[in-house]
Amino acid sequence: MSLDTFYNLVKQSSNIVFFGGAGVSTESGIPDFRSVDGLYHQKYDFPPETILSHTFFMQNTAEFYKFYRDKMICQNAKPNAAHLKLAELEKTGKLKAVITQNIDGLHQAAGSKNVLELHGSVLRNRCMRCKKFYDIDAIINSTDVPKCECGGIIKPEVVLYEEGLDNYILQQSVKFISEADMLIIGGTSLAVYPAAGLIDYYNGNKLVLINKTETPADKRADLVIHAPIGEVFSKIEI
Secondary structure, three states: OHHHHHHHHHHHOOOEEEEEOOHHHHOOOOOOOOOOOOHHHOOOOOOHHHHOEHHHHHHOHHHHHHHHHHHHOOOOOOOOHHHHHHHHHHHHOOEEEEEEOOOOOHHHHHOOOOEEEOOEEEEEEEEOOOOOEEOOHHHHOOOOOOEOOOOOEEEEEEOOEOOOOOHHHHHHHHHHHHHOOEEEEEOOOOOOOOHHHHHHHOOOOOEEEEOOOOOOOHHHOOEEEOOOHHHHHHOOOO
């Protein structure tokens, strides 16, 4: 019954915003952090949370890049049913924005145009000295610490722990969420702030939460679906 309700809500809505997390990309083979088989439950010399911090990047850059190349870049990942259906919904004009905590670029690969990346993207990198742009190949094809032709260190445009989110992206996210008639939250534990706090700006009565496990926002949602997000989205009729 809850699935039928969800599909009907999508049909009835004209200003949908999607807010997603790691669970959207796990069905594309990209590991998340907090599930049973996620990165936090694997063993490294340092916890992933430490490695992916600004301090660690600055003090142990070579070690950071060993982990980053191994675990944060998933070259062979392809968009799954959720990514593809969201892109279709955007083309119809129903979906106004995708707000994502993911850094994999799969929403754009699926065809989505208005994607607000809260935590940046592995596809964008810049020299810390001269600010020259480099694509992902500069990281993949380098060894040890990737360097710019000017000699500066190339840093991924991803938001590391201890770093702040981009103010413009945050403001745009708040704008789209506050204006939405339907907010779909998918594949996120809603445990990472300030991103998780964005849902407080939703003013409507069609808050749908799709996640495999319970989240702190389940009680606030108008509809909760505990199922794989790709499976749920694949059956949306457009």
